[in-house]
Amino acid sequence: MATGRTSWESYGRTRCPKNVAGAHGTAVTVLAHGAVPSGTTATDGSGGYSTENQRFLHVTVDNDGTSAPGRDIEVWTYSHFSGVWSIFTTINCDAITQNTTYVIEIYGADRVAFVRDADAWAVAPTAVYAACSTF
DSSP states (O other): TTTTOOOTOOOOSSSOETTTSSTTTTOOOOEEEOOOSSSSSSOOOOOOOETTTSEEEEEEEESSSSSSSOOEEEEEEEETTTTTTEEEEOOOTOOOOOOOOEEEEEEEEEEEEEESSSOOSSSSOSEEEEEEEOO
């Protein structure tokens, strides 16, 4: 592209969900329990993943189909207006035994991050994917 951005970086309205971690099929990193995403000031909002101020966050927990992870995933958001990270919602993974997708309205938050809500996974999910869209 002429702008130097990769194909998944449009910084505008998107109908098709765009993977926040890069190319489609790239998993996000779920931070350890108790971690706070880096970037706790308005000038250092660099942790987590850029949402490009989209409206919806699509999160797929890819599981092996045999055992639930046993831990929830906290979805954190960062907005430049406040300059701080905060917990936005929690994805309940206690009973997930198959691939499950959640669609969360994030209201144009600037960045998102994912944090495990307790010490260790009972059985870690195969992967967690996240994408954003406007519609």
